[in-house]
Amino acid sequence: MLPRGEYIPLESAIASLRREFPEALKAIAKAINSFDPRTEFDRETITGSKYGNSIPGFALTYGQLGAYLDIAVSKYASVLIETEVGVIESSHVAVNREWLLNQREYAAHQPEVIREVALRSYASKGATVTPILPQLEDQTPEVARTELRKLKIRIERNLTIGSDDQRDREIERLQGLLDISNADKVAATDEKTALARMVKTLTIENDQLRKARAQTAQPFVSVQPTASKAKKHTPTNVEIFNEEVRATRKAVAERARPLWLHEDFADHRTMDMVRTIRCLAETEPMGRLPETDEVLARWLSEDAAPPFAKRPGRPRKEKSKK
Structure with missing residues (x-):
């Protein structure tokens, strides 16, 4: 059981920070994302607890917390978070209170945070002011899962850029998922749009990479192929x-x-x-x-x-x- 008072739930802590000091939240997210996304937090800093008992095998990486904070900065404090044991409720993730206060104190002294706070203070004196940050939106678990899935795909792409064959297979896999989604009409519109955008982006990047490699490649002697290239197998x-x-x-x-x-x-x-x-x-x-x-x-x-x-x-x- 966690010591009472030393840890606070991640969801309520980030939601409170977003309401009271959004500039500091933005700076903390930037600092977390600057670390190696595969590095895990120690259990004294962030741990998982459910109904007073520790979650078996719980672990959280800098990349997963950074993805969660990115959602909080731009939209809301999500009720779900991706961890090494799967997607769980963020209220079951406990953050060391002293560590979070230290992060907030450090962020408050950053020049860009001081500047944004001054601008917000100046803007708040007007009669009618457009908010600097968007209002906190209502959220459902389905929306949270969609956002986490998009961020997970983005993190995995940034960690590893495979060879042309791997990228081609990834395009084919995403295209297959898109075809199934269109045929069965079971995927939500936002998810289909994200898949289509991902296929388009990867295709453009592949074309650009091949053009760049063709321009820098050394000339070679043409050799007649001894056998016709095998036709690619398209899965049914x-x-x-x-x-x-x-x-x-x-x-x-x-x-x-x-x-x-x-x-x-x-x-x-x-x-x-x-x-x-x-x-x-x-x-x-x-x-x-x-x-x-x-x-x-x-x-x-x-x-x-x-x-x-x-x-x-x-x-x-x-x-x-x-």
Whole structure:
């Protein structure tokens, strides 16, 4: 259990900072984003706690906190945050109060923060003033997940720029997701627009890279190919669907295993875990779950369930001896 008073929930702390001192929040986000995004915070600075107990395997990187703060600077303090154990509620992430106060104190002495505060103070003296920062917007978990997903894609692109073949495969993967979204009409308009923009951006970047390499490449002797180039295999809708099912099944198993190890779920049978997974899927992206509980229970039984969870029925309670 965390010491009372030493830690505060991330969501309420950032929401309060955004209302009272948005200039400092912007400076803190800039400082966090200047670190290596793969570096993790130590548990004394930021930790995860749920219902008074530590979250097993919890870890948060500078890149993940920076993405969360970027949303807070531009829109709102999100109710969800991406961590090394998946997407969780930001109210379950606890920040060391003294560390946060030190960050605020340091930001308050930065020249750009002092300048922005002075401008806001000057503007507030007018009769009618347009706010420097946009008003805090209402937010739903679906909107928060969409923003986090976009920022996650952006962070991963900045960390690794692969070869042409890797980039081509990424374009094909995104194009496939876009085609499925258009065919089935299950994706939201914002998500389809983001995918289309990403495909367009990567295609333009690929063309620019190839042109630059062609201009700087040394001349070479042309050699006649000995065999015709093999035609690229375009995956069918069935293959794409099967790959999504495999990815969903893997995500369900990886989510269920740590839950069974936790004391709160140690006595859960397979069908109990089915109900738990379906509840979590409402806020955590796991893919498209099976329509029936029987199929989901078979996945869990084959991939993640410990031996005791596969036994039928519930354990019998022993009668107290009189």
